[in-house]
Amino acid sequence: GQNIDQPTEMTATEGAIVQINCTYQTSGFNGLFWYQQHAGEAPTFLSYNVLDGLEEKGRFSSFLSRSKGYSYLLLKELQMKDSASYLCAVLNYGGSQGNLIFGKGTKLSVKP
Amino acid sequence: DGGITQSPKYLFRKEGQNVTLSCEQNLNHDAMYWYRQDPGQGLRLIYYSQIVNDFQKGDIAEGYSVSREKKESFPLTVTSAQKNPTAFYLCASSTGGAEYHGYTFGSGTRLTVV
Numbered sequence: 001g002q003n004i005d006q007p008t009e010m011t012a013t014e015g016a017i018v019q020i021n022c023t024y025q026t027s028g029f030n031g032l033f034w035y036q037q038h039a040g041e042a043p044t045f046l047s048y049n050v051l052d053g054l055e056e057k058g059r060f061s062s063f064l065s066r067s068k069g070y071s072y073l074l075l076k077e078l079q080m081k082d083s084a085s086y087l088c089a090v091l092n093y094g095g096s097q098g099n100l101i102f103g104k105g106t107k108l109s110v111k112p
Numbered sequence: 113d114g115g116i117t118q119s120p121k122y123l124f125r126k127e128g129q130n131v132t133l134s135c136e137q138n139l140n141h142d143a144m145y146w147y148r149q150d151p152g153q154g155l156r157l158i159y160y161s162q163i164v165n166d167f168q169k170g171d172i173a174e175g176y177s178v179s180r181e182k183k184e185s186f187p188l189t190v191t192s193a194q195k196n197p198t199a200f201y202l203c204a205s206s207t208g209g210a211e212y213h214g215y216t217f218g219s220g221t222r223l224t225v226v
Contacts, residue, residue: 008152033214042202042217043155087155089214099143099206100215104154 002026004103006088011109012078020073020106022088031091033100034062034073038084046073046086075108083110114139118203118218125190125197125225133188133221135203144186145204145215148172155202161186190223198225 003025012018024032031050035043049055049064049071061074075082085105092101116137125131135144146158157170161180175194180186186205190197200222204215 035214040200040220040222042219043215044217045214048214091214102155104152 002101004088004090004101006103006106009107014078014080014110014112016078017076020086022071022103024069024090026090026092028092030093032064032071033089035087036084037087043087078110080110083108116205116216116218118221123221123223127225128192130189130191133201135186135218136184137205139205141205141207143206146188147202149200149202197223199223
């Protein structure tokens, strides 16, 4: 089966750091994506990890451990505009439902 | 600029009517996808197409139909058989493997049944 788990909601304070976790169990693995989605808008690409380790891109970093089926997205120096849903998605070429399998998303609320 | 365009942005439909949502891309992507998004449900795959003139059902294909006559276009028809069609619909496209960049999404169509 295919299963991707992430927390439903999180709250953090402006200027702080927040970590959004994602665990996955899929029949295959060819990489992991994080997307940001503001309410009523399209998801936008944040990061892609295919090897273990940390990828840093400005205020956003993403980590992957393939042996543990685990990833996290780290957001630093939070801003109000970071309030959005964050989607974890696993790329699986062997899957029967297209290539990308999405988690249900984590809704992050940033408070002053 | 290359991109993926969905139209219309908002759509209202009377019960019992079929309605077609447009999705066009000029990215030269081989694969195209349709998702439905409801609050708390995440993205659910309706149909996808890896190549022209071929498409596959996703998790929730019942009540929907698609066509892929051109590489650039992948319209979705919501039929009267779809019992709860009110939702946010997202179209996406990708290169065959979707590696490195994943999917590119359109801006979505919000369908409301009145």
